[in-house]
Amino acid sequence: MKARAVIELAANVLTIAALAVAAGVGVSTLVRHPANSSRPGLHRGERLQVSGLHLKSGKNLIIALGSKCGFCAASVPFYRQLATSAPSNLTILAAFREDSPTAESFLRSRNLDLQALGGIDFSALKIAGTPAILLVDGNGKLLDFWLGYLTPDVEQEVKRAIGAQKAG
Numbered sequence: 328m329k330a331r332a333v334i335e336l337a338a339n340v341l342t343i344a345a346l347a348v349a350a351g352v353g354v355s356t357l358v359r360h361p362a363n364s365s366r367p368g369l370h371r372g373e374r375l376q377v378s379g380l381h382l383k384s385g386k387n388l389i390i391a392l393g394s395k396c397g398f399c400a401a402s403v404p405f406y407r408q409l410a411t412s413a414p415s416n417l418t419i420l421a422a423f424r425e426d427s428p429t430a431e432s433f434l435r436s437r438n439l440d441l442q443a444l445g446g447i448d449f450s451a452l453k454i455a456g457t458p459a460i461l462l463v464d465g466n467g468k469l470l471d472f473w474l475g476y477l478t479p480d481v482e483q484e485v486k487r488a489i490g491a492q493k494a495g
């Protein structure tokens with residue numbers, strides 16, 4: 328009976344150790360491959376063609392959001408910083424799968440002054456989820472992108488990429 332208890336304890340310890348190693352590998356993979364690493368279907372330099380997305384000349388920052396996305400809501404302070412510190416040659420667009428009234432309500436309820444575009448086909452943007460940030464030129468050429476919730480370091484990377492002025 329005592330030998331069985333020792334074997335069960337050893338098995339439990341090994342299971343926990345294996346889970347800890349697996350979790351560590353997962354975290355280190357995320358750290359080594361930041362949010363803007365290449366993803367299947369999304370590649371820098373390609374041209375995105377999306378109906379309803381009216382790009383301006385210069386650079387455009389497309390922020391893909393969802394009204395029920397918790398990370399989108401949590402990222403609003405960062406998006407507000409972008410809106411207030413963006414250079415004049417940058418247009419910031421808030422793209423939503425949902426209809427325009429839902430998109431506008433999301434932005435208005437969070438006091439976020441961005442142009443809302445509802446009914447955007449995210450598959451044409453080659454993204455599967457929100458939040459996502461795409462930096463494109465006036466012809467739709469993908470210059471850079473960031474997917475998912477951003478760490479403070481990656482937020483700084485976005486600001487550098489768009490040439491943001493220091494806010495307040």
